[in-house]
Structures are given as C-alpha cells and as structure tokens.
Amino acid sequence: MESKALLNENSDLVLISGMCVAEVLTMQGVFTFSSMLPFFFEEWALDSIEAGWISGIYYGAYMISVMILVSLTDWLDAKKIYLAGALVTLFSCLGFATLVDGFWSAIIFRTLGGIGLAGTYMPGLKALSDRLSGKVRARATSFYTSSFGIGSALSFLIGGLIREWLPWQSAFWISASCALVAFIIVWKLLGNYPNTTGLRSGLRSLDFRPVLKNPKAMGWIACYTTHNYELFAFRSWIVAFLAFALTGSLGNLEIQPSTIVFIGVLLGMPSSVIGNELAMRYGRKLVVVSIMVLSAGFSVAVGSSVGLAAPLIIGLVLAYGCFVTGDSAAITT
Template structure:
C-alpha cells in the first residue's frame, strides 16, 4: 500500500523547520546532568566511575530500546512512536526533578530518559524522511542531525546557568516543559499515516538480517559507533575538563565552562552541515575518514593542553568540538542512502543501537581511564583519557574501509 508523500501537501521546508525545533526541545534533558557534573561531584560525593555510569546509562538504555522502537517504524507510523518517546522523556525529566537524591535514583531516571530519546531521535528522523524525497531528504537529514547539536548546546547552557540562580531541579522542570511543547508541535505539524502492510509489517519489522548482510551499511554503522564513543565521552566530560584546566590559569578570564561548551556545541551544527556538503561534493568516504583521523589527532592534543593560556585552550577545545561533530550528518546520510526503502526503518534501528554502544561506553570508558591514572584532578589522567578516545575513534574508519571491499 502506498500513500502520497506529505511534502506534496505541505511545504517540505516548513516540515523540516518544525521537526528540527521539536528535536531541539526534546534534547533539553540529555546533557543537563553533564553540565552540572562539577556540582554533583561534591553534592553526591561521586568519583569518576560513578559519574561515568550516570552519564553512560542514558545511552545504554537508548541502545537497548532503540533497536525495537525504530524497527517498528517500518510498520507503524513513526509519528506514533515519536509521541510515545516524548511522553517518556517528559516523565523522566519531571521524575528526575522530583525524586532523584543520589547515585541510584539518578541511574533510574537517566535510564528512563534514554528510552525517551530512543523513541524520539531516530523515529523523528524516520518520520521526516518518510515525508520527503531526493535532495530534500538528504539535506533534511543534515539539518536534523545538526539540530541534535543545537539541542545539546541549549541543554548545556540551561543546566550550567541554572545553578547560579535557582536550585538544580529547575533545569529538569524546564526540560520537561520543553518536551511538552515538542509533543504539541509534532501532533500539529505531522499528519498521521496508516500502518504499512507488507513484508515488513508485524513482527517481521524486527528482522535485522537484511541490515547485517548489507556490508556497506554496516561500514557506516561501525563509523557511527566509534564517532559516538568520542562524541559522548567529549560532551559528558568536557565541562569537568574545562573547570579543572582553567582553574590554574590566571589570564583574567572568568567564563563558566558550560557557556564555553554551549558555543562549542553550536559551532558543531554548521560543521556537521558543512561536512555533509563536502561529502556530497568530494566523496562521502574520503571526507568522513579524513575528519575522523584529524579528530583523533586533536583528541590527543587537547588532552595534553592543560597549562596553556585560557584563550588558546578554549580555542583548541572549540576547534576540536567542530571536528567531533563534522562527520555526524555524513555518516547518518551514508547509512540512510545505503538502505533500501522497505528496510530503511530497521537499518536506522541497527544504526542507532550498534552506534549507541559507543555512546554508552564512551562516558564510562573515559571515566575508567581517568580514574586509573589519578582521577579528574590529575593532568596526566586527562591526557590518557583523551588519547584513548582518539585511538578508539579510529576503529570506525578502519572498519568502513574494510567492509567496503566485502561483496
């Protein structure tokens, strides 16, 4: 059964704009904890491993639930999955504000938040790309993945700024309100579509074998996993890193680390879009491999930069942040374009689930290395944590090049 593409009835630009706004709104609870991590280290008496688990469990629960939720979008209209995800996100944010008092309660509501993200991020992209075609779909993917960066930036800014004026719970109340607004937007902008009846309906939508046999798609998925290891290790720990690195610098600068990260993540939006445009012009594989190799080098450089003047250190972190996100849209577009239309939902499910293994392990792995070499107040520990992240990042492009040769 086929339906008319929704872009024939409504402007594709309007749909892209509002779904990107909704994505930004649902992101407000994702990095709120990370932006307040220096505060929670003292408030809850955490060590680096504890903090890594609270950050990482979010992506662990995402990794497990996204495989099912996104696969179902080949059968059920992705809009329905998205709305369910937004409701879970709303509950997780309000629950964190009301009930979290330490490590274990934080683990519980962060895990719930990860399920909410699994129901919104890739299902939102699927709902968007199902209603577009051609270059509109390719560019929509670029803008949508960049919106993840915009939402991340605001999450850092709100979380880091709230502590100066209000109790920390206020940031999670704001995140819950944003989720409610996203729910209203998607309900209004996206028209509902009937369930798909065919080879991917029912439980057959959970058949992952076509994706696992697609070596081209699996190469991009491998890249996505190592990219996410670096991205979420970086975003989970960069506020703490800057707080430590800038504490011993007397350059007269008094900038909140969360504000620096806010602007850094904002810069990641155009870098992701530019990376995708370069990939369209000069070849996706060449651009992605190049960006990831340069990012690995910069990870090692940043880890060895404690003691630099504040302006130089901040500039270096901002440049590194651009390379961290520069390959994001290109990788996701590579996955989508390598999938057949009937398997696009399940391909995105495998992409998200395997990809977020890296997201889950990144904050935890970074914290483990940090703890092993002396903790978050030791310069050498930061060097080894960043360096290990750069080395792990390179696994992705190596597997991409290998799998491209498999028929």
C-alpha cells in the same frame, strides 16, 4: 504549476522547521547533568566511576532501545514512536527534578531519558524523511541532525546558568516543559503516515540477520557507533575536564565551563551541514574518513592540553567541537 511548486516548498519548509524545533526541545534534558557534573561530584559525593555510570547509562539505554524503536518504524508510523518517546523524556525529566537525590535514583531516571532520546531522535528523522523525497530529504537530514547540536548547546547553557542562579532541579523542570511542547508540535504538525509494509513485513524488521550479513551496512554501523562514542564521551566529560584544566588559569576572566561548551557545540552545528554537502560533492567515504582522522587528532590535542594557557585550551575545545559533529549528517543520510 509554479504556485503548486511554491506551495510544496513552503509545506516542506514548515515540516522541516517544526521537526528541527521539536528535536531541539526534546534535547534539553540530555546534557543537563553533564553541564552540572562538577557540582554533582560534591553534592552527591560521587566518585568518577559513579559519575561515569550516571552519564553512560543514558547512552547505554539509548543504544539498546534505538535498535528496537527504529526497527519498529518500518512497521508503525514513526510519528507514534516519536510521541511515545517525547512522553518518556517528559517523565524522565520530571522524575529527575522531583525524586532524584543520589546515585541510584539518578541511574533510574537517566535510563528513562536514554529511552526517550531513542524514541525521538532517529524516529523523528524517519518521520521527516518518510514525508519528503529527493534532494529535499537529503538536505532536511543534515538540518535535522545539526539541530541535535543546537539542542545539545542549549542543554549545556541552561544547565550552567540555572545552577548559578536557581536550584539545580529548575533545569529539569524546564527540560520537562520543553518535552511537552515538542510533543504538541509533532502531534499537530505531522499527519498520519499509513503503514504499507503490513504486520508480517514489519515484524521482519526486528530480524537483524540480513544486516549482520551485509558487510557494507555493518561498516557504516561501526562508523556511526564510533562517531556516537566519541560525541557522547566528549560531551559527557568536557565540562568537568574544563573545570579541572582551567582552574587558576582564567585570571580575571569569569566564564563558566558550560558556557564554553555551549559555544563549542553551537559552532559545531553548521559543520554537520557542511560535512554533508562535501560528502555529496566529493564522495561520502572520503569525506567521513577525513573528518574522523582530523577529529581524532583534535581529541588527542585536547587531552594533552592540561597545563597550557587558557586561551589555547579553549581554542582546541572549540575546534574539536566542530570536527566531532562534522561527519554526523554524512553518515546518517
């Protein structure tokens, strides 16, 4: 009996680890553009509105696509949705590396990237949770959602470092390669999960009326919408903000804004796990509301920090990076 339990634990560990690694890999193209935003302002002669569209269209495509693709996981094995999303991510990165030369072409392939993220992130969580149960599932959720932070951090770091040493297109070639590896991992790691709902029941998942009539569900949806708005706005603009706020204030300290963001996002990774553990102990609503209030406070502090000493600005950004992800797993579990 003990050996069987140990075997199950090892199997769960391999499953969770593999899905987390795959998630990190598919994330490599998400913030590459944001990490090089100061460069693209000059390279493509962008204004702030155009830069905002290129950044925002990604998340707009994600928002629309995720409602459909996650609903389809009630009908289809989430593994299939994930594999399709990984392929879309692969093509979006390849397109950005080979075909993008300005605003409109960037819009097209950033849109594809958002669809790819919608097909991998939440469907990946569904594929993982379908194959787990009990407390293992809850903790796996926190580790999986925190892997979003690792992937984000590496995306910023790779983009910044590549821009310093190689042509900017190289970062997207790397992102495309990572998406291919993620596809192979999930294809080999996950067995097929049979559909038990049937076609008619599965199609009902595309009917959003029961959700819209559920005040509790709509409350958490609004909560997660707010969380994502804050998270993506922060990560889309923070490199450009730091490039502006730290101009002339670093002295002899040579550090790329993208490296600072990499550290901040990485420090925020365990906060998602810690937030979920606190929610399990003290209540989800109390913990989520508390983290959101603190995060809002740090947001105002960061936005008001221009003109302060560089160490203080950097410290505020690093702290904000922790709180902005602290409620992620607690909301989605």
